Amino acid sequence: MAKVNKAFRERYHDMKLYLPGEEYPDDDQQRVQYLVSQGFLKASEKAVPPKSPTLEEFSELSAAEQKKWLATLGIVGDDSNADKREALYRQYLGVDSSTVDDGAANDGVVNTDADLDA
Structure with a gap:
């Protein structure tokens, strides 16, 4: 659960009015993060951050x-x-980026097209 900082109506909860000090359900972590970033909520210490994508x-x-x-x-x-x-x-x-072509390296691939330089 997250604590409400500022009063607001939640469009995803049938326009329910949340008042400061009330608890906001943290079923949708992305929504909670958004509301925290906007200053409407304060995430509780118990809130589990969403799993980072692969x-x-x-x-x-x-x-x-x-x-x-x-x-x-x-x-x-x-x-x-x-x-x-x-x-x-x-x-x-922490993924090894040495196998990723960043535009500066060619990963050891040599272009053998002789007409390219002509």
């Missing part, structure tokens, strides 16, 4: 959702494109 799940999220996850996890960096967001998340997960 790298594959993260890569399937929209750009806005990826940025939201990075912010939620306190990850700061250049998140201007999908590759950079994924690299930041890889670093957070």
Whole structure:
């Protein structure tokens, strides 16, 4: 459960009015996080943070959702494109990024197309 900081009507609970000091159910962790970020709720110490997505799940999220996850996890960096967001998340997960083509390395692959340089 989360504590209500500011009075608000919750659209997902049939416009129920929540008053300061009341408990807000934490069935939907993403909604609770949003309301905490907006200052309407204060998460209780008992609240369990949502499970972080796997790298594959993260890569399937929209750009806005990826940025939201990075912010939620306190990850700061250049998140201007999908590759950079994924690299930041890889670093957070501790996944070896040496096998990922970041544009600067070619992973040992040599282009043997002789016409390319002509």
